[in-house]
Amino acid sequence: MNYSFFRALRYAFKDFGRNFWLSLVTITVLILALLSVNILISLNALSDRVITAVKEKVDISVFIKADVEQAQVANFEAKLKKRPEVKEVIFVSKDAALADFKEQHKDDPRILEAIKEVEKNPLADTLIVKAKSIEDYKQILNFINLEENQDIIKYQNYTDHEKIIARVNDISKKAEEVSLIISLVFAIIAILIIFNAIRVSVYTRREEVAVMRLVGASSSFIRLPFLLESVIYGVFAVIITFAILYAAFSAISPYLNVLLNNYSFNLVEYYNQNFVMLFAAEAGAVILLSVLSSAVALGRYLKV
Amino acid sequence: MIKFRNVTKFYPPDTYAVKGINLHIKDGEFVSIIGQSGSGKTTLIRLLIGEEHVTNGNIIVGGWDISNIRKGEVPILRRQIGVIFQDYKLLPNKNIFENIAFALEVCGSSDKKIKIMVPQILKVVNLLGKADKYPRQLSGGEQQRVGIARALIHRPKILVADEPTGNLDLANSRDIIDLLQKINQLGTTVLLVTHDREVVNMLKRRVVVLDRGEIVSDQKIGRYVI
Numbered sequence: 001m002n003y004s005f006f007r008a009l010r011y012a013f014k015d016f017g018r019n020f021w022l023s024l025v026t027i028t029v030l031i032l033a034l035l036s037v038n039i040l041i042s043l044n045a046l047s048d049r050v051i052t053a054v055k056e057k058v059d060i061s062v063f064i065k066a067d068v069e070q071a072q073v074a075n076f077e078a079k080l081k082k083r084p085e086v087k088e089v090i091f092v093s094k095d096a097a098l099a100d101f102k103e104q105h106k107d108d109p110r111i112l113e114a115i116k117e118v119e120k121n122p123l124a125d126t127l128i129v130k131a132k133s134i135e136d137y138k139q140i141l142n143f144i145n146l147e148e149n150q151d152i153i154k155y156q157n158y159t160d161h162e163k164i165i166a167r168v169n170d171i172s173k174k175a176e177e178v179s180l181i182i183s184l185v186f187a188i189i190a191i192l193i194i195f196n197a198i199r200v201s202v203y204t205r206r207e208e209v210a211v212m213r214l215v216g217a218s219s220s221f222i223r224l225p226f227l228l229e230s231v232i233y234g235v236f237a238v239i240i241t242f243a244i245l246y247a248a249f250s251a252i253s254p255y256l257n258v259l260l261n262n263y264s265f266n267l268v269e270y271y272n273q274n275f276v277m278l279f280a281a282e283a284g285a286v287i288l289l290s291v292l293s294s295a296v297a298l299g300r301y302l303k304v
Numbered sequence: 305m306i307k308f309r310n311v312t313k314f315y316p317p318d319t320y321a322v323k324g325i326n327l328h329i330k331d332g333e334f335v336s337i338i339g340q341s342g343s344g345k346t347t348l349i350r351l352l353i354g355e356e357h358v359t360n361g362n363i364i365v366g367g368w369d370i371s372n373i374r375k376g377e378v379p380i381l382r383r384q385i386g387v388i389f390q391d392y393k394l395l396p397n398k399n400i401f402e403n404i405a406f407a408l409e410v411c412g413s414s415d416k417k418i419k420i421m422v423p424q425i426l427k428v429v430n431l432l433g434k435a436d437k438y439p440r441q442l443s444g445g446e447q448q449r450v451g452i453a454r455a456l457i458h459r460p461k462i463l464v465a466d467e468p469t470g471n472l473d474l475a476n477s478r479d480i481i482d483l484l485q486k487i488n489q490l491g492t493t494v495l496l497v498t499h500d501r502e503v504v505n506m507l508k509r510r511v512v513v514l515d516r517g518e519i520v521s522d523q524k525i526g527r528y529v530i
Contacts, residue, residue: 004412208406211393216382216458217410219375 004221012228015201023233026190026197030237030290031244033186034282038245040179041278042267047172049265054164055134062144063154064125072152077127083143085136090128097123124154134165191293194233198226198297209302226298230290238283245271305331305462305493306352311361313347313517321347323517325361329495331461334488336496336504338528339514345497348514349466352495353385354378366461383411386455386463386492390470392447394439394454400426401435404454411458421457429453429483445476452483462493469500477503501528 016023064073073091080089092100098121105111115122129144131137137158143149144156202209205225212222249267256267271278308327314320322344329335339345350356351363354373362371370381394403401422408418426432429449439447448468455463465484469477481503488494498504504511504527511526512519521529 003409003414007409207393208395211395211406212410213379214382214387214393215407215410215454216379218379221410221412 004224008221008224009228011225012232015205015225015229016232018204019197019200022197022200026193026233027237027240029186029190029193030233030286031241033183033190034237034241034286035244036179036183036186037282038241040176040183042249042270043172043175043179045267045270046260046265047168047175050168050172050260051165054168058131058134058137060129060131060137060140060144061157062127062129063156064127064152065154066124068125068152073125073127076149076152080127080129080140080143083140085131085133085139087130087132089130092126092128094121094123094125097126134162187289191289194230194290194293195297197233198230198294199301201226201229202298202301223298223302226302227291227294230294231287234283234286234290238279238286241282242271242279305329305333305366306495307362307364308348309362309364311348311351311363312359313344313351313356314359320517322351322514325517325519327512327519327522329493332488332491332493334485334494334496334507334509336498336507336509336511336526337514338497338499338504338511340499342516343514344517345514346466347517349387349464349495349497352464353387354381379411383458384460384462386452386458386460388448388451388455388463388465388468390467392439392444392451394447394450396439399436399438400431400442400450403439403450404457407454407457425453425457428456428487443476444472445479448472448476448480449483452480452487456487456492460492462495463487464495464497466497467499468496469498469503474502478506481506504528 077089077091080086098115101123102112102115129140131140141156141158144153209222246268249271253266253268256265306327306329308325311322311325312320313322325344325348337345337348347356351358352365352370354370354377357373358371362369364370365381366384368381370377373381395406398406404422404425405418408421413421423432423435426435429452431446431449431453434442434446439450442450448471451468452463463484468480468484472480477500484494484496485507496503496507508525511521511523511528513521513526513529
């Protein structure tokens with residue numbers, strides 16, 4: 001068995017070299033198909049990251065009236081925390097808010113001057129409420145807006161990111177659709193070209209195959225080199241594709257970082273984290289595709 | 305060794321390639337099968353090596369009924385029957401050693417076994433000095449000897465020679481026939497298909513004559529009579 005397998009592998013490599021240009025074209029098309037699939041994967045990861053980041057930024061700021069007692073605020077905070085849809089409530093005292101504000105505008109003397117002039121702290125104590133999921137904000141808002149709570153609330157501010165999320169979703173969906181279609185087109189071309197490559201291999205090796213049959217080689221041994229040849233196409237294509245991807249990601253990631261400065265997203269890291277899964281899935285899919293395509297070609301053109 | 309029992313091969317719509325063939329070839333015999341083209345000689349060979357199936361009748365090789373041999377069993381049969389052809393069927397891009405080794409390689413023999421067996425068989429066909437030559441560098445007779453060496457590498461009980469001298473001049477033909485006789489003397493049953501008058505008359509062995517798919521003559525010490 002071992003002898004047979006290594007010999008079949010040797011014949012497969014030999015044949016790969018014999019039809020070198022055809023092998024090259026076959027691998028190129030496989031690479032194009034894989035690249036477009038990976039663009040699809042990257043877009044998906046990217047839009048997921050952006051949407052998560054946008055969602056993380058969503059919160060409700062509840063500003064507390066100036067004359068409300070600490071106990072009342074604590075009571076309200078506790079009530080909020082009890083609600084199942086609330087993830088966390090952060091209390092920011094007006095002094096902390098002012099310090100924060102001053103820090104933010106330390107380079108702007110006019111604002112600092114203006115604050116000094118006001119003398120009293122113009123800011124309010126604030127409760128920042130985050131929901132477990134974006135859909136929960138409506139319920140939390142309903143609770144905050146209840147009549148009984150209005151004694152302590154000056155006003156609330158809910159930044160609505162729904163539109164941004166919808167837009168990111170929309171763009172990424174369209175991009176995914178386009179790359180899905182391109183991937184499918186390349187996959188179909190890849191299937192056809194592998195089929196053709198194996199057909200040509202059967203033709204170039206017809207004398208050898210005839211002799212093999214004559215001297216009593218089993219039909220599985222005769223077929224094996226052809227199948228291995230298509231596996232070689234797949235393996236080369238996946239390895240080269242990942243090399244191209246890493247090179248491309250390294251090249252574009254500085255630009256991507258500028259574009260996504262708030263989202264701290266790195267494609268190289270993403271691929272590193274999911275390398276085993278992505279590589280195995282893509283190699284598996286490509287090899288399966290190659291072997292199926294060449295098996296059909298063998299069934300048609302190799303009579304053993 | 306080989307028994308054809310009432311063997312018929314029919315190609316629709318109306319062609320009988322062979323019809324009612326009854327032939328018994330004993331172990332160690334040397335039999336020539338002669339006949340004009342289209343007489344059914346090649347069909348008989350194709351049936352014998354499992355390339356085709358009989359329409360009717362039975363073919364028994366060494367006690368094994370191969371009349372309806374399954375696809376997966378054909379390789380087993382092929383390793384028991386060596387075959388040589390008029391056009392040698394050597395691989396042009398392999399040298400002589402590799403051509404013979406190829407027959408062992410594809411059947412899963414170990415490298416060690418190949419290294420031992422190939423020189424042995426090259427010695428039998430007297431080509432030991434030309435192991436690293438390519439087929440195009442050899443004469444027709446030498447190429448046919450390589451074909452014979454390859455056919456014998458599995459130590460088959462039967463050697464089928466399909467017009468082995470068809471492309472050779474008289475001297476080379478003699479060489480090949482001498483070699484076949486030598487192989488026969490070593491115990492291999494030889495089935496020679498030919499329409500070479502000189503060869504048959506030289507042999508003075510059993511001759512079976514086919515005509516339009518039927519046996520018309522079977523003589524112990526035959527001559528070329530058609």
